[in-house]
Amino acid sequence: xxxxxxxxxxxxFGLISxxxxxxxxxxIDDLRPWLEAQASRTVGAVVHIGSISAQSNGLIPSxxxxxxxxxxxEGQPALELSSVIAAVSPRSxxxxxxxQLYIDSPVLDVQRKADGTIWIGGFALPPS
Numbered sequence: 001x002x003x004x005x006x007x008x009x010x011x012x013f014g015l016i017s018x019x020x021x022x023x024x025x026x027x028i029d030d031l032r033p034w035l036e037a038q039a040s041r042t043v044g045a046v047v048h049i050g051s052i053s054a055q056s057n058g059l060i061p062s063x064x065x066x067x068x069x070x071x072x073x074e075g076q077p078a079l080e081l082s083s084v085i086a087a088v089s090p091r092s093x094x095x096x097x098x099x100q101l102y103i104d105s106p107v108l109d110v111q112r113k114a115d116g117t118i119w120i121g122g123f124a125l126p127p128s
Contacts, residue, residue: 028054028063045078045122046071060099062087070122072109078122080107 029052039047050067063086070079083104092099111119118125 028052043070045073046075060087060089062100072119072122076109077107078109078119081105 032049032052035052036047036049039049048067048069048071049065050069052063052065054061054063065084065086066082068079068081068084069077072078081103083102085100085102085104086098087100089099108121109119110121113119117127
């Protein structure tokens, strides 16, 4: 029973790996509108992704997002990320996380409005 269960688990990870390498990776930019919508909903602000590319190197595929912007309520960039690289592994997929995350050249907008409210990345800090 243990061998059969282990065999099924190995087959499952094999199918996931094949799907990642041969279905998702070559068509990753097709997912950009969906990813932008999911990120916007999660963050609570409009998120734009300039481009998405993926590389499949062995067991650890990586995805690179370029030109990521989070817009404030006025439609201006509140956070800009020139490049974000995320890598997943079988272990990180099971844990529901990432193997590695690299963020290059973040630019964060910080403002103090006339009424004294401080805004960071398009979000107002609660008054103290």
